[in-house]
Structure formats: C-alpha cells, structure tokens
Amino acid sequence: MSRLAKSHPRAAPAARPWSRLPSPRSTLACAALLVLCSACAVSPTGRHQLALVSEGSAIAASKESYLTQMSDLKKAGKLVTDPRVTGRVDRITSRLVAQAVVKRPATKSWEWSIEVIDDPMTVNAWCMAGGRMAVYTGLLQKIDPTDDELAQVLGHEISHALANHTAERMSVAMATSAGVAVVGLLSDDAVKTMSVAALAASLAVTLPNSRAAESEADEIGIELAAKAGYNPNAAITLWQKMGKESAGGPPQFLSTHPSPGNREQRLAELAPKMMPFYKQGGTRPTYPLRNALAEPVKGSQ
Numbered sequence: 001m002s003r004l005a006k007s008h009p010r011a012a013p014a015a016r017p018w019s020r021l022p023s024p025r026s027t028l029a030c031a032a033l034l035v036l037c038s039a040c041a042v043s044p045t046g047r048h049q050l051a052l053v054s055e056g057s058a059i060a061a062s063k064e065s066y067l068t069q070m071s072d073l074k075k076a077g078k079l080v081t082d083p084r085v086t087g088r089v090d091r092i093t094s095r096l097v098a099q100a101v102v103k104r105p106a107t108k109s110w111e112w113s114i115e116v117i118d119d120p121m122t123v124n125a126w127c128m129a130g131g132r133m134a135v136y137t138g139l140l141q142k143i144d145p146t147d148d149e150l151a152q153v154l155g156h157e158i159s160h161a162l163a164n165h166t167a168e169r170m171s172v173a174m175a176t177s178a179g180v181a182v183v184g185l186l187s188d189d190a191v192k193t194m195s196v197a198a199l200a201a202s203l204a205v206t207l208p209n210s211r212a213a214e215s216e217a218d219e220i221g222i223e224l225a226a227k228a229g230y231n232p233n234a235a236i237t238l239w240q241k242m243g244k245e246s247a248g249g250p251p252q253f254l255s256t257h258p259s260p261g262n263r264e265q266r267l268a269e270l271a272p273k274m275m276p277f278y279k280q281g282g283t284r285p286t287y288p289l290r291n292a293l294a295e296p297v298k299g300s301q
C-alpha cells in the first residue's frame with residue numbers, strides 16, 4: 001500500500017483563546033442581569049426594591065396618565081361632582097396628606113389631588129406616584145365605609161405612593177417586558193416615549209402589589225390615619241367588610257391588594273400601638289389639595 005494511501009488520525013487543533021469568549025447574546029444577558037441587580041432602592045421599612053424606573057420618572061408618567069384619564073372621564077360625565085360626596089372625600093384626604101407630608105417632607109412638592117369616579121361596580125381606590133388619587137363610587141356604596149374606615153383605605157393608598165410602589169411595579173413590568181424597555185430607551189421621539197411611560201403608569205395601578213408591599217402599606221397607612229385622627233380599629237372592620245364583599249368574587253381592590261398572611265391579626269396587633277396617636281388632642285392639620293383638571297392635558301387644545 002502506498003504511503004499516501006495510509007491515513008493517520010489528526011490531533012484536534014488547540015483551542016484558540018478567543019473561542020472561549022462569551023457570545024454577544026450571553027454578554028448582553030449578563031449585562032442585563034447586572035443592571036437588574038444594581039437597580040435597587042430601599043423602601044421606608046428597609047425592604048430592597050427593584051428600581052429600573054426612578055421615582056421622578058414614575059411621577060412624570062403618572063401625571064400624564066392621570067390627567068388624560070380624568071379628562072376623558074370628565075367628558076364622559078363619569079366624575080362625581082356632588083359636594084356631599086367630594087367634600088367628604090376631600091376632607092379625609094387632606095388630613096391624611098398633611099400627615100404624609102410630615103412623614104416624608106419631600107412630598108410637599110407633590111401635586112396631591114383626588115377624584116371620585118362614578119363606577120358603582122368597581123370597589124377600588126388608588127394613588128399614583130406624585131400623589132394623584134382616585135376612589136370609585138362602588139367602594140363608597142358597596143363597602144359603605146365610615147369616615148374612619150375610608151381613612152384606612154385612602155391612607156393605605158397614600159402609603160403605596162410614599163413607599164414608591166408605583167415605580168416598583170413599573171420596574172417589574174419593564175423587567176418582564178423587553179419591548180417596553182427597548183422603546184423607552186431607544187425612541188428619539190420624547191412624546192412617544194412619555195406616552196409609553198404613561199401607559200406603564202396606568203398599568204401599574206392595575207397590577208397586584210406584592211405581599212411585602214401590602215404589609216408596608218398596611219403599617220404606614222394605619223399610622224397616617226391614626227395621626228390624622230381616625231380610629232385605627234377601623235382598619236380591622238374595613239378588611240372584614242372587604243372580605244364579605246368578596247364572597248361573590250373578589251372586588252378589584254382585593255385583586256390588586258392581595259392579602260398578606262394574617263392581615264387582620266397583624267392589624268389587630270398594630271391598632272393598640274396607634275391609639276396614642278389617635279387620642280392626641282387638638283385640631284388635626286389639613287393639606288390643600290389641587291384641582292388636577294385645572295391643568296392642561298398634554299396634547300389638548
């Protein structure tokens with residue numbers, strides 16, 4: 001046999017140093033992971049939060065979203081104007097906001113406002129980043145809260161804003177939706193980018209809070225209400241009413257405010273600690289609320 005016909009196995013070529021470098025895709029994944037790990041904030045109770053969206057960005061997006069929604073609701077005749085209803089809501093809210101500003105002085109610059117939405121089927125309330133709030137007639141009619149109980153609802157919602165939960169929920173949405181993140185980062189059209197952010201802010205109030213966030217809002221809210229002169233025991237009776245209302249299916253409020261374990265037990269433990277604040281003498285301060293709809297809506301004539 002010819003030597004040329006003989007075959008000899010060839011040794012595998014030595015691996016080149018660059019062949020062990022990570023692929024561009026894995027590099028991007030690692031970079032994204034580093035961003036997620038570094039994008040953290042700390043809540044008032046010391047809990048670490050995901051913070052892909054800054055609070056300032058959340059406030060700006062929430063403002064646009066809120067003004068657009070309320071303008072549309074006003075045109076549709078869905079905002080309550082009865083002074084007996086709005087006056088009661090404003091009075092309770094102004095006392096709570098006064099305490100919120102004391103607790104977190106930076107929120108004095110927020111544009112605190114509240115509207116009552118005429119929707120008898122929706123049992124819900126919310127507060128966006130920056131202090132823009134809403135409560136639905138369904139909550140006022142179906143739950144039929146006392147002033148003390150309504151203060152617990154609104155104090156709870158204000159606490160979500162104080163603890164930066166809107167930005168946290170927006171961050172969670174962005175972390176699980178690459179499309180929103182990409183549009184927000186790459187668009188050269190500032191108006192379009194803000195519209196996407198406003199949409200995310202609108203979505204944030206419909207997303208469920210984490211149980212940790214709910215516990216924070218319970219703790220801060222009952223304190224705000226007590227300092228504003230509202231009985232902390234009402235926090236317990238409020239959630240009992242919510243539980244009864246959910247017998248035929250959970251109301252919107254419970255779907256976006258999942259109950260942390262032993263909520264009533266925890267509130268029952270907190271209530272006695274809040275009683276000294278509630279029993280303090282003197283007139284409780286109020287804080288002036290803004291008329292949100294007096295401001296021009298972006299893009300309106």
